[in-house]
Amino acid sequence: MLLSALSTDLYELTMIGGYYVKGLSGRATFDLFVRQLPPTRNYLVAAGLEQALDFLESLRFTREEIDYLRTLPALSGLPRDFFDDYLANFRFTGDVSAVEEGTPIFAQEPLLRVTAPLAEAQLVETALIAEVMFPTAVASKASRVVEAAAGRSVMEFGARRAHGIDAGIRAARAAYIAGFDSSSIVEAGKRFGIPLSGTMAHSWVMAFRDEPSAFSAYAEVFGERAVFILDTYDALAAARTIAESGLKPRGVRLDSGDPIATSREVRRIFDAYGLHETAIVASGDLDELRIAEIVASGAPISGFGVGTAISTSSDAPALSGVYKLAEIERDGEMVAVIKKSPGKRTYPGCKQVWRVFRDDVAVEDVLTLAEEAAPANAQPLLKDVMTKGVRLSRPSLDEVRQRCRQRVAQLPGEVRRLVDGKNYRVRITIDS
Amino acid sequence: MLLSALSTDLYELTMIGGYYVKGLSGRATFDLFVRQLPPTRNYLVAAGLEQALDFLESLRFTREEIDYLRTLPALSGLPRDFFDDYLANFRFTGDVSAVEEGTPIFAQEPLLRVTAPLAEAQLVETALIAEVMFPTAVASKASRVVEAAAGRSVMEFGARRAHGIDAGIRAARAAYIAGFDSSSIVEAGKRFGIPLSGTMAHSWVMAFRDEPSAFSAYAEVFGERAVFILDTYDALAAARTIAESGLKPRGVRLDSGDPIATSREVRRIFDAYGLHETAIVASGDLDELRIAEIVASGAPISGFGVGTAISTSSDAPALSGVYKLAEIERDGEMVAVIKKSPGKRTYPGCKQVWRVFRDDVAVEDVLTLAEEAAPANAQPLLKDVMTKGVRLSRPSLDEVRQRCRQRVAQLPGEVRRLVDGKNYRVRITIDS
Numbered sequence: 001m002l003l004s005a006l007s008t009d010l011y012e013l014t015m016i017g018g019y020y021v022k023g024l025s026g027r028a029t030f031d032l033f034v035r036q037l038p039p040t041r042n043y044l045v046a047a048g049l050e051q052a053l054d055f056l057e058s059l060r061f062t063r064e065e066i067d068y069l070r071t072l073p074a075l076s077g078l079p080r081d082f083f084d085d086y087l088a089n090f091r092f093t094g095d096v097s098a099v100e101e102g103t104p105i106f107a108q109e110p111l112l113r114v115t116a117p118l119a120e121a122q123l124v125e126t127a128l129i130a131e132v133m134f135p136t137a138v139a140s141k142a143s144r145v146v147e148a149a150a151g152r153s154v155m156e157f158g159a160r161r162a163h164g165i166d167a168g169i170r171a172a173r174a175a176y177i178a179g180f181d182s183s184s185i186v187e188a189g190k191r192f193g194i195p196l197s198g199t200m201a202h203s204w205v206m207a208f209r210d211e212p213s214a215f216s217a218y219a220e221v222f223g224e225r226a227v228f229i230l231d232t233y234d235a236l237a238a239a240r241t242i243a244e245s246g247l248k249p250r251g252v253r254l255d256s257g258d259p260i261a262t263s264r265e266v267r268r269i270f271d272a273y274g275l276h277e278t279a280i281v282a283s284g285d286l287d288e289l290r291i292a293e294i295v296a297s298g299a300p301i302s303g304f305g306v307g308t309a310i311s312t313s314s315d316a317p318a319l320s321g322v323y324k325l326a327e328i329e330r331d332g333e334m335v336a337v338i339k340k341s342p343g344k345r346t347y348p349g350c351k352q353v354w355r356v357f358r359d360d361v362a363v364e365d366v367l368t369l370a371e372e373a374a375p376a377n378a379q380p381l382l383k384d385v386m387t388k389g390v391r392l393s394r395p396s397l398d399e400v401r402q403r404c405r406q407r408v409a410q411l412p413g414e415v416r417r418l419v420d421g422k423n424y425r426v427r428i429t430i431d432s
Numbered sequence: 433m434l435l436s437a438l439s440t441d442l443y444e445l446t447m448i449g450g451y452y453v454k455g456l457s458g459r460a461t462f463d464l465f466v467r468q469l470p471p472t473r474n475y476l477v478a479a480g481l482e483q484a485l486d487f488l489e490s491l492r493f494t495r496e497e498i499d500y501l502r503t504l505p506a507l508s509g510l511p512r513d514f515f516d517d518y519l520a521n522f523r524f525t526g527d528v529s530a531v532e533e534g535t536p537i538f539a540q541e542p543l544l545r546v547t548a549p550l551a552e553a554q555l556v557e558t559a560l561i562a563e564v565m566f567p568t569a570v571a572s573k574a575s576r577v578v579e580a581a582a583g584r585s586v587m588e589f590g591a592r593r594a595h596g597i598d599a600g601i602r603a604a605r606a607a608y609i610a611g612f613d614s615s616s617i618v619e620a621g622k623r624f625g626i627p628l629s630g631t632m633a634h635s636w637v638m639a640f641r642d643e644p645s646a647f648s649a650y651a652e653v654f655g656e657r658a659v660f661i662l663d664t665y666d667a668l669a670a671a672r673t674i675a676e677s678g679l680k681p682r683g684v685r686l687d688s689g690d691p692i693a694t695s696r697e698v699r700r701i702f703d704a705y706g707l708h709e710t711a712i713v714a715s716g717d718l719d720e721l722r723i724a725e726i727v728a729s730g731a732p733i734s735g736f737g738v739g740t741a742i743s744t745s746s747d748a749p750a751l752s753g754v755y756k757l758a759e760i761e762r763d764g765e766m767v768a769v770i771k772k773s774p775g776k777r778t779y780p781g782c783k784q785v786w787r788v789f790r791d792d793v794a795v796e797d798v799l800t801l802a803e804e805a806a807p808a809n810a811q812p813l814l815k816d817v818m819t820k821g822v823r824l825s826r827p828s829l830d831e832v833r834q835r836c837r838q839r840v841a842q843l844p845g846e847v848r849r850l851v852d853g854k855n856y857r858v859r860i861t862i863d864s
Contacts, residue, residue, distance in 0.1 A: 003597050004619055006618040006619040006621075006622055007591075007597040007617070007618075007619055008617075008618055008619075009589070009591060009592070009616040009617060009618070009630055010616050010617075010618055010621075010628040010629060010630030011616065011630030011631055011632060011633055012630075012633075013618065013630075014630060014632070014654065015632065015633060015635070015636050017653065018636065018649065018650055018653045018654070019639070021652075021653045022649050022652075022653065024639060028635075028639070030635075065622065068621075068622045069618075072621070072628060073657070074628065074629075074630065074654075074657060076657075077653050077654045077655060077657065078653070118639060122633075122635060125592070125633075126591050126592045126597070126600075126617070127597055129592040129593070130591060130592050130593070130594055130595075130596055130597050130599075130600055131596060131597065133592075133593070134594070134595045134596050134599075157441070159439075159441060159558050159562060160441070160557070160558045160561040160562050160565075160753070160755075161561070161562070161565070161750045161753070162562055162566070162595065163562075163566045163594065163595035163596075163599035163602070163603075163744070163749075164562055164563060164566050164595070164596075164598055164599050164602050165435050165439040165558070165559055165562050165563065166596055166598035166599065167562075167566075167595035167596050167598065167599045168558075168562055170595070170596050171595075184441040184442050184443065185439070185440075185441060185442075185558070186438040186439075186440055186441070186442055186445065186501075187436055187438040187439050187440075189438075189442075189500075189504070190438055190497065190500045196442045196504060196506065197442060197506075198441055198442030198443030198444075198445075198446060198506065199443055200443060200446070200447065201443055201444075201447060201554075201557075202756075202757070202771050202773070203447070203460075203462075203554060203756070203757040204447050204450065206757045206760070206769045206770075206771060207451070207456060207460070207550060207757065207760055209762070217450065217454050218450055220453075220454075221449065221450045221453045221454065221509050221510070222446065222450070222506075222509045223509060225505070225506065225508075225509065231773045231774070232771055232772070232773065233771075233772045233773075234772070255773065255776075256773040256774045256775055256776050257773070257774040257775070308750045312595070312749045312750045313749075314749055314750055317595075317744045317745075317746055317749035318593045318740045318744045318746055321592070321593070323592075324634075324635070325634070325635040325638045325639065328638070328639055330641070337638045338638075339634050339638060339664055339665075340664070340665045340666070341634065341663045341664065341665075341687065341688040341689070342663070342688045342689040343688055343689070344687075344688050
């Protein structure tokens with residue numbers, strides 16, 4: 001899962017070749033940030049930092065990779081020593097400050113600030129954007145789903161609809177940070193220690209001659225852990241089959257139709273047979289709005305399996321994540337720089353993000369130059385996470401998840417609202 | 433990049449454990465298909481098959497993976513020999529038929545048909561859906577972009593916005609199949625032989641004291657290959673700087689603002705200085721509709737860089753891809769089975785997809801049982817690609833790309849239309 005050094009766009013290599021030839025070896029600072037929030041998000045949840053640091057720590061060009069690069073026409077103007085010395089010995093030796101994973105964050109606020117020799121900071125642009133922005137998109141969506149579920153359990157089932165299995169594994173981690181209770185994708189369980197969950201597919205039921213044999217066979221093998229899928233043929237008939245057979249499954253899953261009406265009828269059938277402990281969970285094209293509706297209806301559903309909406313952040317599948325040069329060393333001094341493209345202006349200089357609290361509620365953020373004094377009652381969000389290429393710490397995933405719960409809870413209630421939420425105020429003290 | 437055997441949902445493992453204990457060792461056929469096309473697609477382009485076959489061929493449980501599985505509460509009801517014998521010796525030994533990569537395909541048509549011992553066919557569900565559906569989503573979007581560009585060059589620039597770098601690499605391959613000329617992500621170039629392209633970032637310009645020094649430094653290193661970015665500060669001023677300096681770049685890139693108006697003014701400036709050969713390419717939040725608009729305007733733009741829209745298939749980031757049991761062996765005979773969930777009914781039995789041609793134009797597809805006779809003037813789309821776990825062939829990426837061009841061209845023009853396209857007819861002879 002470690003990314004190769006070729007996880008970069010061709011132009012990054014062309015440019016670092018050019019910097020090498022022209023002797024531009026001074027330091028530079030780049031900011032990774034989101035230009036604007038998607039219309040359906042009032043806040044983002046930072047995630048993906050640990051994978052990004054893994055990449056920076058392990059970044060090396062293998063001989064085979066260098067030999068491939070030699071064959072590229074675009075790099076043919078570069079001298080031999082660029083390949084043989086410079087790339088062969090390339091390491092990331094820079095400093096990184098970042099917003100901790102699990103922290104709510106807003107547009108224009110750097111999630112990551114890289115200060116390194118210009119070429120090192122440039123080469124890693126593509127991978128840093130991709131590896132931080134996708135998990136951030138998923139954690140942001142997942143945070144809304146957790147909010148909607150209002151304490152009911154939420155399970156991430158989205159691997160099959162993710163943009164490849166690798167994306168599914170990353171999505172599972174991001175969803176867990178944002179408060180999901182479990183995931184279905186086994187590799188994420190092994191790699192990150194995320195609790196796994198799963199029930200039974202329709203194909204299990206179809207593999208048997210009839211539903212009663214399918215259910216009793218499953219119960220025979222898995223006993224009190226069994227969770228049955230109800231809607232392969234007819235959900236209510238299946239519920240009656242279970243109740244009459246004397247099986248006592250831990251739960252049942254509804255994956256189609258109207259879960260509000262069906263869950264009420266299933267509950268009635270189960271209760272009539274004394275199956276008060278058998279839980280009903282729902283899945284099937286759920287998102288935070290549908291879940292909020294189900295919760296508001298009072299339907300007897302105790303958990304939700306959410307797939308595509310989480311693993312692809314389907315209503316906002318990409319964030320406007322960018323990585324922009326903010327300052328560069330000239331004659332030994334760092335000089336702030338700015339881009340002025342229409343609609344894409346940047347804020348210059350080395351920055352800090354402050355979160356201002358009143359009675360433990362976050363009331364505004366302030367984006368300042370790092371050298372400015374701290375605003376009153378404020379905490380800095382950008383913290384040193386890597387110095388001279390060496391990572392400073394490695395929090396556990398459960399710490400990150402805990403932190404996320406606390407920090408999201410510090411946002412004003414009207415910012416967390418799923419629909420018509422209020423914008424959170426980000427004050428910027430820097431001239432653009 | 434090879435997927436682990438744990439690239440699966442927990443319930444697949446629970447179920448294969450259950451099949452093992454209950455002795456369900458007969459064969460089964462599953463279909464991988466899309467339930468319905470997204471509103472903005474009239475056809476899909478099949479892709480991802482080669483990665484799916486790589487996964488099936490290499491599927492093994494390592495000892496470490498098996499030891500992890502032993503720790504899972506959900507699997508605690510399973511006997512020791514399930515782990516020690518069955519999983520330790522697990523191989524995919526099934527047969528696969530598939531629609532060749534690069535082929536246009538429609539809803540309900542199996543892209544892949546797996547016939548294997550039930551447990552083998554079941555375990556691979558999650559990975560097959562994810563590994564086939566994401567590339568198919570990208571190739572389908574990319575095919576529309578290629579159509580819109582009407583012969584102008586199209587470059588895939590989307591890795592940074594993809595769902596992780598791995599997704600970016602898969603997207604590059606899928607876009608190339610659908611007719612993109614090149615990609616920016618270097619790892620995709622190395623792995624698949626895709627031509628690479630790239631220009632210059634705004635940060636190159638910002639790294640120098642002024643724009644003239646930035647351009648001349650780049651030209652010095654890369655000579656006639658240089659493609660400059662114009663809009664770091666002011667695109668027209670930059671164009672004048674280049675023209676007056678006597679530089680002769682191969683091209684320039686516009687990444688913001690209104691490319692139609694700006695490209696006309698830039699063209700005028702360049703032409704006035706005799707830079708008739710300097711091409712103008714555009715990028716920046718482009719998709720097929722914006723490109724069609726630019727092409728229709730007659731703007732002097734000869735190529736397009738497309739990012740997020742391709743690498744996330746942003747208007748349809750997930751396809752409704754499913755993998756459903758179609759038949760199962762009982763008493764030595766294959767028996768067709770059906771799922772009846774509301775809105776999710778399946779068609780039973782082992783199927784074939786036929787494409788019917790009239791004068792080399794595809795006029796309709798027919799979804800039949802495999803045993804039915806071929807319709808007149810029809811070609812079968814499902815072909816054997818793996819027998820008893822052994823892959824039958826491995827076409828080159830350029831063959832696949834060539835095939836895609838031919839087969840998309842065989843679709844009726846009104847199906848290929850970007851807006852208000854006509855639905856293609858898929859006739860189904862099977863009772864549901």
